[in-house]
Amino acid sequence: MSTADLKRTPLFEEHRRANARMVDFAGWEMPVHYGSQIEEHHHVRRDAGIFDVSHMLVIDLEGEAAKEFLRGALANDVARLKLPGQALYSCLLNESGGVLDDLIVYGLSPERLRLVVNAATAQKDLAWLTALRDRFARAIEVRPRRDLAMIAIQGPAARARFWEVRKPARAATSALKTFEGVALAGQFVARTGYTGEDGFEVMSSADEIVALWRDLRGAGVAACGLGARDTLRLEAGMNLYGQDMDESVTPMESGLGWSVDLSSEREFVGRQALLASPPHNRLAGLLLLDKGVLRSHQLVRTGHGEGSVTSGGFSPTLGRSIALARVPLRVALGDGVEVHVRDKWLAAKVVKYPFARMGKILIELAPT
Amino acid sequence: MQLPAELKYTDTHEWLRQEGDGTVTVGITWHAQDRLGDLVYVENPVRGKAFRKGEECGVVESVKAAADIYAPISGEVVAVNDELTGSPEKINQEPYQAWMFKLKPSDPSELQTLLDAAAYQKLIEAESH
Numbered sequence: 001m002s003t004a005d006l007k008r009t010p011l012f013e014e015h016r017r018a019n020a021r022m023v024d025f026a027g028w029e030m031p032v033h034y035g036s037q038i039e040e041h042h043h044v045r046r047d048a049g050i051f052d053v054s055h056m057l058v059i060d061l062e063g064e065a066a067k068e069f070l071r072g073a074l075a076n077d078v079a080r081l082k083l084p085g086q087a088l089y090s091c092l093l094n095e096s097g098g099v100l101d102d103l104i105v106y107g108l109s110p111e112r113l114r115l116v117v118n119a120a121t122a123q124k125d126l127a128w129l130t131a132l133r134d135r136f137a138r139a140i141e142v143r144p145r146r147d148l149a150m151i152a153i154q155g156p157a158a159r160a161r162f163w164e165v166r167k168p169a170r171a172a173t174s175a176l177k178t179f180e181g182v183a184l185a186g187q188f189v190a191r192t193g194y195t196g197e198d199g200f201e202v203m204s205s206a207d208e209i210v211a212l213w214r215d216l217r218g219a220g221v222a223a224c225g226l227g228a229r230d231t232l233r234l235e236a237g238m239n240l241y242g243q244d245m246d247e248s249v250t251p252m253e254s255g256l257g258w259s260v261d262l263s264s265e266r267e268f269v270g271r272q273a274l275l276a277s278p279p280h281n282r283l284a285g286l287l288l289l290d291k292g293v294l295r296s297h298q299l300v301r302t303g304h305g306e307g308s309v310t311s312g313g314f315s316p317t318l319g320r321s322i323a324l325a326r327v328p329l330r331v332a333l334g335d336g337v338e339v340h341v342r343d344k345w346l347a348a349k350v351v352k353y354p355f356a357r358m359g360k361i362l363i364e365l366a367p368t
Numbered sequence: 369m370q371l372p373a374e375l376k377y378t379d380t381h382e383w384l385r386q387e388g389d390g391t392v393t394v395g396i397t398w399h400a401q402d403r404l405g406d407l408v409y410v411e412n413p414v415r416g417k418a419f420r421k422g423e424e425c426g427v428v429e430s431v432k433a434a435a436d437i438y439a440p441i442s443g444e445v446v447a448v449n450d451e452l453t454g455s456p457e458k459i460n461q462e463p464y465q466a467w468m469f470k471l472k473p474s475d476p477s478e479l480q481t482l483l484d485a486a487a488y489q490k491l492i493e494a495e496s497h
Contacts, residue, residue: 033405033406036406036460037405037431038408038431038457227405227431292409292429293408293409293431293434313431314408314429314431342427342434
């Protein structure tokens with residue numbers, strides 16, 4: 001695929017002018033870094049950084065029956081969204097309980113809910129939801145919002161930096177708790193993110209988002225690319241669809257059982273399959289004890305059988321290599337395992353994750 | 369993208385500098401570190417070990433990938449740059465100053481087989497097409 005075929009967000013020119021290294025990410029030409037992804041990672045944990053996340057798709061569901069529809073379509077229960085602007089994290093499952101995508105759903109009003117889905121699965125998700133709507137809830141409108149662009153501002157200083165360049169927004173957004181959002185004059189600001197730090201995600205028109213990006217950059221906030229986004233989310237113990245889970249595994253096998261609400265009799269797509277078959281494995285956090293870097297697909301040898309790394313990498317905050325791995329159910333915290341890294345079996349330990357969040361290392365690091 | 373004219377190069381992206389005392393200093397090129405991204409580990413060869421030209425003698429690991437380092441000429445390792453253990457990013461910052469190891473050549477005629485700056489430049493241009 002030549003670069004001419006790749007989609008570009010409204011912030012493309014900003015990235016180009018900043019000399020970003022661009023890559024093909026799910027058919028979009030996106031910045032992987034602007035010089036050093038490790039530096040960008042540190043900026044977010046220590047101060048603030050901004051990410052172009054316009055490649056993700058916003059889908060608005062509108063209609064009286066929208067909430068009921070999503071109660072039947074999502075693994076988490078949107079009945080929990082009591083107040084406007086509240087959000088929750090959910091998996092979208094197929095009939096076999098396999099994960100089609102993970103997403104955040106915001107309750108904008110009783111008749112309007114907003115989903116934010118991954119770029120790689122956007123088309124699939126839209127087709128899936130539309131087909132479900134056609135079968136069960138004709139009166140609902142499923143609206144892909146390709147008119148919206150999005151920036152994530154993340155870090156301990158993120159909210160303050162946002163208010164510096166958008167003073168009028170402070171009053172409405174300073175009371176937002178995490179997983180809450182508010183609509184203001186064409187913008188939607190939510191206290192959510194994919195880094196394990198505080199911050200906002202802002203959705204608005206292309207022009208507004210470009211202006212916001214420029215103002216934040218003008219105020220000295222660091223631009224951060226997909227490379228840093230990946231190391232931050234891995235440290236924060238957040239799953240990446242396509243690596244940590246896909247249609248062949250259930251949420252329970254992906255560390256996401258907590259996001260499946262089975263507390264009521266609510267029927268939802270995938271419920272029967274989840275109840276009918278218990279998981280055979282689970283997702284575990286690994287800390288590499290030897291020198292090296294854990295990476296996806298590496299084999300893991302445990303005392304209870306084999307598994308494999310789903311997401312691995314170098315953690316700039318820890319200065320060590322960490323991973324999420326799918327391992328047999330009986331593997332326990334503290335277990336020693338071996339990982340096949342570049343023709344050698346290296347020693348690793350099963351640790352609780354998240355590994356780091358809110359600027360702090362959360363696990364015990366044994367000296368190497 | 370400065371390519372120092374006084375250095376010699378390999379098609380596996382190492383650079384080599386001939387020193388006054390007959391030893392050679394080895395590192396990796398700007399092009400190599402640029403492709404790899406931020407480096408996180410450097411595994412240098414052990415002092416005293418001898419390698420044949422083209423033999424794998426070390427590894428550099430970045431956030432993206434791991435890459436083998438190959439001995440540009442045959443020789444014995446007489447020095448390694450220990451600074452890189454704690455600060456692998458020096459290679460990203462100054463690839464031609466952040467040397468990895470020094471060799472005492474066992475067959476100086478092998479130096480003729482290396483690429484000069486112009487030939488290496490052609491190589492990397494060809495690679496990007």
